[in-house]
Amino acid sequence: MITRREFLVASSASLIASGLPVDAQTASARPWYETMRRCGQLNLNERDPESLDVGPWIEYWASLKLDALLLNGGGIVAFYPTAVPYHHRSEFLGSRDLFGELVAATRAHGMRVVARMDCNYAYGDALAARPEWFERNRDGSPRPHGESSWLYRTCMFGPYFTEQMPAIYREIAGRYPVDGFFTNGWPSTGDLTVCYCVNCQRVYRDAVGATPPEQVDATSAVYRRYYDAYMARVLDVWKQWQSAVTEKRPDSVYVGNLGGGIRTVKNVKQLGEVARWFNADHQGRAGDTPIWDCAQQGRVARPVMRGRTITNVTGAYSNSRITWRHVTKSPPETTMWMAQTTASGMVPWFHWLGGAPEDTRWKEVGRAFFTWLAANEAHFRNRRSIADIAVLYPQRTIAFYRSGTRPGAWRGAERVQTSEYLQGMYYALLEGRFLFDFVHEDDLGAATLAPYRALVVPNAAYLPDQACAEIRDFVGRGGSLLATFETSRYTAWGDARPGFALGDVFGADVAGDLVGPSPNSYMRIGGRHPMLDGFEGTSLLPGPETRVAVRSSRAAAAAVPLTVVPYYPAFPPEMVFPRTPRTDEPAALLRQVGRSRIAYFPGDVDRTYWRSGNTDLGHLLQNAVRWVLGDTRPTVSVDGDGVVEAFAWETEPGYALHLLNYTNPNMTRGFIRRFYPIGPQRVEFTVAGGRAVRAVRALRAGRDLRFTQEGTRVRFEVPGVIDYEVAAIETGG
Numbered sequence: 105m106i107t108r109r110e111f112l113v114a115s116s117a118s119l120i121a122s123g124l125p126v127d128a129q130t131a132s133a134r135p136w137y138e139t140m141r142r143c144g145q146l147n148l149n150e151r152d153p154e155s156l157d158v159g160p161w162i163e164y165w166a167s168l169k170l171d172a173l174l175l176n177g178g179g180i181v182a183f184y185p186t187a188v189p190y191h192h193r194s195e196f197l198g199s200r201d202l203f204g205e206l207v208a209a210t211r212a213h214g215m216r217v218v219a220r221m222d223c224n225y226a227y228g229d230a231l232a233a234r235p236e237w238f239e240r241n242r243d244g245s246p247r248p249h250g251e252s253s254w255l256y257r258t259c260m261f262g263p264y265f266t267e268q269m270p271a272i273y274r275e276i277a278g279r280y281p282v283d284g285f286f287t288n289g290w291p292s293t294g295d296l297t298v299c300y301c302v303n304c305q306r307v308y309r310d311a312v313g314a315t316p317p318e319q320v321d322a323t324s325a326v327y328r329r330y331y332d333a334y335m336a337r338v339l340d341v342w343k344q345w346q347s348a349v350t351e352k353r354p355d356s357v358y359v360g361n362l363g364g365g366i367r368t369v370k371n372v373k374q375l376g377e378v379a380r381w382f383n384a385d386h387q388g389r390a391g392d393t394p395i396w397d398c399a400q401q402g403r404v405a406r407p408v409m410r411g412r413t414i415t416n417v418t419g420a421y422s423n424s425r426i427t428w429r430h431v432t433k434s435p436p437e438t439t440m441w442m443a444q445t446t447a448s449g450m451v452p453w454f455h456w457l458g459g460a461p462e463d464t465r466w467k468e469v470g471r472a473f474f475t476w477l478a479a480n481e482a483h484f485r486n487r488r489s490i491a492d493i494a495v496l497y498p499q500r501t502i503a504f505y506r507s508g509t510r511p512g513a514w515r516g517a518e519r520v521q522t523s524e525y526l527q528g529m530y531y532a533l534l535e536g537r538f539l540f541d542f543v544h545e546d547d548l549g550a551a552t553l554a555p556y557r558a559l560v561v562p563n564a565a566y567l568p569d570q571a572c573a574e575i576r577d578f579v580g581r582g583g584s585l586l587a588t589f590e591t592s593r594y595t596a597w598g599d600a601r602p603g604f605a606l607g608d609v610f611g612a613d614v615a616g617d618l619v620g621p622s623p624n625s626y627m628r629i630g631g632r633h634p635m636l637d638g639f640e641g642t643s644l645l646p647g648p649e650t651r652v653a654v655r656s657s658r659a660a661a662a663a664v665p666l667t668v669v670p671y672y673p674a675f676p677p678e679m680v681f682p683r684t685p686r687t688d689e690p691a692a693l694l695r696q697v698g699r700s701r702i703a704y705f706p707g708d709v710d711r712t713y714w715r716s717g718n719t720d721l722g723h724l725l726q727n728a729v730r731w732v733l734g735d736t737r738p739t740v741s742v743d744g745d746g747v748v749e750a751f752a753w754e755t756e757p758g759y760a761l762h763l764l765n766y767t768n769p770n771m772t773r774g775f776i777r778r779f780y781p782i783g784p785q786r787v788e789f790t791v792a793g794g795r796a797v798r799a800v801r802a803l804r805a806g807r808d809l810r811f812t813q814e815g816t817r818v819r820f821e822v823p824g825v826i827d828y829e830v831a832a833i834e835t836g837g
């Protein structure tokens with residue numbers, strides 16, 4: 105398999121299109137992991153060496169036609185007879201070299217091996233001998249693991265990360281033919297931790313200036329310096345480890361553990377700059393998380409990796425708000441997670457925990473999906489995404505934002521969930537069946553935004569100067585813009601600007617404080633406009649929960665199709681009448697400058713939509729997106745019933761349209777129990793000029809579809825979608 109893959113990579117080099125991101129263009133020199141499509145992991149426990157039967161396990165993984173298998177090397181527990189001091193050998197290892205046996209069997213089946221490591225904990229003997237390796241509380245005590253209290257948390261700023269872990273990597277790389285190293289749990293995209301060990305105290309004294317706050321607090325100059333110092337250390341360790349693992353094998357790779365979906369604190373753009381392979385440890389959802397959480401993960405990772413490998417781990421076990429490690433998750437939920445991974449351009453990584461399962465129901469779930477992937481592999485080799493809309497991923501607003509709630513607000517303030525603006529916009533885009541990509545706020549240059557007709561900005565309140573300048577340039581080049589609420593009102597760290605940095609683009613000036621959060625305010629329809637289509641029969645629309653008081657800039661000459669009707673009591677009914685039925689305060693501002701169309705909503709319509717589910721707000725957002733896109737037809741359209749997330753790709757054989765069927769009573773509360781098939785989906789797909797379509801095939805259904813082609817326009821109908829369908833469009837020329 106390895107030989108064939110390498111041959112295919114080399115022979116396809118000349119086919120790589122010029123539209124591909126720069127990083128992915130050096131095709132013949134691409135390392136093995138850049139063309140990997142299927143990945144699996146058996147995650148061992150300390151006791152497994154006592155009884156693990158290597159043969160059947162490796163046969164199972166080989167039956168999934170994996171490119172690479174993750175197997176436990178060491179870190180907390182060594183699964184081989186290590187000679188590195190304080191590297192704890194499994195107490196059940198005996199005379200075995202379990203890792204060595206597994207590596208040999210995996211290689212014999214033509215799969216690559218990635219050593220799964222854990223750098224986050226070590227045993228008490230290490231704590232006694234090397235106290236400077238470990239995190240400390242304020243009182244100097246070490247930090248034991250919450251469940252396994254004989255393990256102690258290691259500190260990223262200490263020599264455990266720069267001496268001990270590299271020593272272990274070198275030992276494994278010296279003894280075994282491994283193709284990469286992965287560290288569980290580090291660095292993650294979540295909150296920074298604050299530690300009081302000697303190494304951290306030195307960092308606080310020399311680089312930060314004081315002990316940082318324990319919670320996210322971007323108003324603190326100390327927190328800001330700590331954030332920068334923390335990111336710098338993460339990137340430095342990452343580079344050191346990449347260097348250590350490639351000493352013997354230049355095509356080896358270090359894989360860090362990332363993820364977080366749309367809720368990241370660490371800057372994913374910076375992480376993407378050092379990551380050769382971005383692994384999202386985003387194994388499933390819990391509670392009220394919407395099903396599309398995995399597709400969102402792909403959308404966050406893709407723009408920072410620019411065509412390089414992204415994997416997403418799917419837990420085959422039941423990980424949710426309550427975790428069971430040793431029973432199988434609902435198979436439809438698992439399948440939908442892997443489908444989203446694939447549709448959004450990531451590589452699925454199927455994960456089971458423990459070498460002696462008493463529940464084996466998960467095995468066929470993975471095998472069915474992976475063998476289908478393998479049988480259609482060429483159609484999952486993507487060259488570029490096809491979408492008309494870019495959605496700005498508001499990194500700093502999601503990480504740091506504090507706004508929207510004020511003491512004394514109506515019925516008490518609720519904590520602002522900083523991703524809810526993006527989530528509401530996302531839901532509106534799904535329901536409107538728009539095809540879109542995420543772009544990162546630190547990468548909005550002309551080349552990045554060139555493929556898109558419109559940029560959608562869901563409350564990027566904390567927006568760096570450069571991003572503001574790049575958005576202004578995009579509009580100046582004829583690009584369209586839809587923005588909401590406090591977008592550009594604060595600097596990257598959240599210092600208030602005098603007004604919006606993009607106020608001239610919006611045609612809006614800040615006229616006062618935030619208003620809200622409050623219910624029972626409205627937007628009054630002020631005339632006819634395409635953005636108001638479908639609202640016949642009402643002159644009022646539901647108002648956003650919170651808004652920035654704005655006035656229309658005199659110079660901008662923006663249209664004001666909606667005005668604010670301020671809050672009045674919702675209870676008791678006797679008191680429910682408007683005190684100020686009409687104002688001239690804009691609730692939406694629309695401008696057209698040349699080809700560019702700009703829609704700005706001073707209210708948090710996106711977040712209010714997510715929190716309320718009010719259908720008028722979703723409809724309004726969809727109308728606004730359609731209006732900013734202008735009159736030309738979309739590159740791809742999918743028409744039919746159902747809640748569907750769509751991705752379109754240019755692929756090596758042509759194109760592929762991925763349709764994920766979310767129509768399900770468990771769409772916003774897991775787990776999916778069964779699928780609810782949807783009917784015909786009518787597709788119009790624009791192909792590049794001169795490319796004749798030879799066939800359109802529904803890969804999940806396994807049948808050819810009738811199609812017509814007129815010039816660049818291809819039309820076909822997908823008869824139905826059970827869980828997931830991929831319409832593969834094969835082209836010549």
Ligand SMILES: [Zn+2]
Nearest residue numbers: 259299301304
């Ligand atoms: Zn420390």
